[in-house]
Amino acid sequence: MDWLFFSEIGLAGIGTGGLYAVSGLAFVLIYKATRVVNMAIGEMMMMGAYIFIGFSVGLALPVWASIPLAVIVSGIMGGVIERAIIRPMLGENAISVFMVTIGLGSVLVGLVEIIWGADPRRLIEFVPSDPIFIGEAYLSPKVGYSFAVAAVIVGLFLVIFRTWRGGVALRATAGDQAAAYSMGINVPKVFSLVWIIAAMIAAVAGILVGSIGGVSPNMGVYGLSVLVVVIIGGLDSLLGALIAGIFVGLIETYAGAFLGGEYKMLATFSLLVFVLIVRPYGLFGTHEIERL
Amino acid sequence: MTSASPILDIRNIEVVYNNTIQVLRGLSLSVPRGAVVALLGSNGAGKSTTLKAISRLLELEKGELKSGDILFDGKSVRQDSPHGLVRRGLFHVMEGRRVFEDLTVEENLTAATYADNLSKAKQRFELVYEYFPRLHERRDGLAGYLSGGEQQMLAIGRALIANPEIILLDEPSLGLSPLFTEEIFGIIARINNEQGTSMLLVEQNAAMAFAVADYGYIMETGKIVLDGPTELLTKDADVQEFYLGMGGHGDEEHKSFRDIKHYKRRKRWLS
Ligand SMILES: Nc1ncnc2c1ncn2[C@@H]1O[C@H](COP(=O)(O)OP(=O)(O)OP(=O)(O)O)[C@@H](O)[C@H]1O
């Protein structure tokens, strides 16, 4: 087998995996802090990409302004979603909240179709197009730069998570809600914050994914792959999401290259089944996760 | 507020869980400013429920304060959110310690800085480490790896960071060796003495509780059945039999609490 080809596929896989990792991060953050299984994660990514289109095409703003604006608007939407439909569900059983997020996904799809139509669209080209070589191996610039952005986001997030006092509030709330209240931590505010941050991360992921393959209202199915990633990593493990993201990206890309595109999904789902058999709570998850 | 009014005043409260299970039935008690008050009772009497009603953590468990009122610092707690009440100066150290296991010791203390102004709270880290040198040694370790006694120290340490007017302590001796229990109670007495913090102390270990408390309440199935200054309660025959576990003779039981009594006496002297 050609070693160079093998490593090129590997690089592409890691690139894809980086995007899974960021998307997984957005999911895990919400699950960890609020115990909500957010089925709308793919749709939130899609929404972010479309809002970017709104700014860059609709309002014809430059890309450097459109990206942060899209991320901010998505964050605001995340806050509104939490306040308006998630918080009233506080204390309801997990299945009901799960169903509500599925509904949320449909609402977001509907919104996008009303505003931007149902046809697939391409994002404005903003990623530099010169080819990247790592050693001798070629890497598609889109995948390469997306991975770099993904890595920076994850790194930034982890640093903030460990050093900022809000990170402590967040982890405390995730660990023991009642105890967090008893420390004087404003738990509802932490929930809002988590949804805002997760929506912002999802928007970045959506823009990156969209920049590679374009966007369409059914881009939300990407959320299914994200779900596989976080289940493999363990729903409540940030590190798990990162590692599983890369792992799934690699497996998928290798399966696609050596077995053919139609085997991609088969490979990922086989991996999922295997992991669930060996470690039902995911590779890095904690044991007491509620089964839906 | 005049200093004569109690810091905590519970008036005839009824608490119901899930709209069906009534746990408190007209319970009243009060904690004078600067005092340590003990609340005793057998398993399931409703002691923890009483504390949760005060700190409003009851809501998180579908419990409801059906009637009566709870005044903290002269104002009803009904308008407060649980976290708002902490900021107003009422800190609940919950049963079973409830440290954040995947946070370090120092991060656990940091979590409690939300109870107060950040810079003031930061200054009290030194104070906590002075009371509990062991926590200082282990400050960068995960709280989940602390021993039970050290976790209880951390739970009380977090309360100190918050600098509250009153601490509600739910069974601080739970699962601790006699030696550790004594150490913890010594520190509870010191905190009350040196920081002037009032305390409502729930305990199974009546002898320990009486050693630090000025006044005691005994509850059964949701209401107070007996109360009085701890010297009188200690002499009460029923209390001796059911709570102090000494069928009439048992003075040696008290000798080991001499150190703690010492703090209590000193406080009397000072006041
Ligand atoms: N969340 C809840 N939902 C329903 N019932 C509850 C709940 N919490 C407590 N109870 C019931 O209320 C009663 C009093 O419980 P509580 O925890 O207040 O007792 P306690 O005096 O603290 O007991 P222990 O000494 O064992 O800690 C018990 O019968 C218990 O089963």
Ligand SMILES: [Mg+2]
């Ligand atoms: Mg109890």
